[in-house]
Amino acid sequence: MKYLLLTLALLITPALAKEDAKLSTTPVAQTAKWAVKWWMPRHEAKLKEKEALGDVQLVFLGDSITHAWDNKGKATLKDNYASYNALNLGFSGDRTEQVLWHLDHGELDVIKPKAIVIMIGTNNAGHRKEESTKTAAGIKAILESVQKKQPQAKVLLLGIFPRGATSDDPLRQLTDGTNAIIKDYADNKRVFYLNINDKFLAKDGKLSRTVMADLLHPNKSQYQVWADSIAPTLEVLMAD
Secondary structure (H helix, E strand, C coil): CHHHHHHHHHHHHHHHHHHHHHHHHCCCCCCCCCCHHHHHHHHHHHHHHHHHHCCCCEEEEECHHHHHHHCCCHHHHHHHHHHHCCEEEECCCCCHHHHHHHHHCCCCCCCCCCEEEEECCHHHHHHHCCCHHHHHHHHHHHHHHHHHHCCCCEEEEECCCCCCCCCCCHHHHHHHHHHHHHHHHCCCCCEEEECCHHHCECCCCCECCCCCCCCCCCCCCHHHHHHHHHHHHHHHHHHC
C-alpha cells in the first residue's frame, strides 16, 4: 500500500504542478465571495461607460490599485485624463487571469485608444504566493491579447507597485521578481516599461504608511504622484 501511494503521488504531483502553472494564463471570472456581488455588474457598467465615453483615447487595466481611480483617485483622474476620455478597467481583487477574462469579454472591443496603461500581478503574489515566473507569464499573455485586439495602441506596462514595509518582505520580493522579468517585455515600439516604485519608497527601500496605509494600496494623495510620474512617458505615447 505504501508503494502504491508513493506511485500515485509521483504521478499526481507533476499534473497538479502543470495545472498550477496555467492559473495565471487561463482566463477566468472573479469568484471571491467578497467580490462576486459587484464584479460582474461593474463589468456590465464598464461596457456601457465605454460606449458613453465615445472616443476613448486612454485605458487603464489593473486590480484594486487601478480600480481606485474611480474613487479616491477620481478627482486626479478627471484633472489629468479627462481630455483623453480615459476608461478605467481596474477591478479590485483581480489577478492576471481575470484581466484576460475582461479582454475576452469585450471590454477593449470597438474603441481605438492611443495608449493602454497596465499594472497587474500583486494579487497573484498576495493571494497564492505565486512564483514570479508564473505571474510574468500571465502578464505576457495579457500583452499578447491587448496587442492583438488593439494593434494601434501603445502599451505602458508599469512595474507592480511596492508592498510590505521593507525590501525583504516576502510578497514584495515576489513582485520585484516579476518586475525583473516583465521589464524585458518592452520593445520600445509598441510596449514600454516604466517602474515608478522609487516615488513611493524611502531611500532605504522602506514603504511608509503615510504613502500606503495598509502597505499595499496608495493613499489618496499618491494618485497625483502616480499621474505625475507617468506623465512624461504618457505624453509621448499619446502624441504619436
